[in-house]
Amino acid sequence: MIFHLALAADWDAAVTAGEYRVSTLGRTLEQEGYIHASADLAQARGVAARYYRDVTQPLVLLEIDEDRLGCPVRREVPEGADEAFPHIYGPIPVAAVTAVTPFSR
Numbered sequence: 195m196i197f198h199l200a201l202a203a204d205w206d207a208a209v210t211a212g213e214y215r216v217s218t219l220g221r222t223l224e225q226e227g228y229i230h231a232s233a234d235l236a237q238a239r240g241v242a243a244r245y246y247r248d249v250t251q252p253l254v255l256l257e258i259d260e261d262r263l264g265c266p267v268r269r270e271v272p273e274g275a276d277e278a279f280p281h282i283y284g285p286i287p288v289a290a291v292t293a294v295t296p297f298s299r
Contacts, residue, residue, distance in 0.1 A: 202252040228281040262290035
């Protein structure tokens with residue numbers, strides 16, 4: 195299981211479209227080349243604290259089953275980071291998301 199923080203509105207749009215294509219705040223899969231994810235809840239909380247602290251829109255935490263993705267997931271250490279993060283190299287099918295929970299900072 196891996197995790198992704200999403201704006202609730204982006205997730206709602208994905209449910210209608212059948213797939214999720216937002217990499218991170220304000221950037222699409224096409225722009226970034228992959229979708230950012232977290233390996234566990236602690237890592238997701240760290241991402242929220244660093245990058246989502248000023249976001250006022252509702253957030254949800256997507257729990258994603260890697261076996262249902264149908265695209266590569268690579269654990270990579272981004273430049274300037276000291277830990278590996280899962281990067282999803284393709285869209286996330288709605289069926290790969292096993293749980294969606296409201297996320298509060």
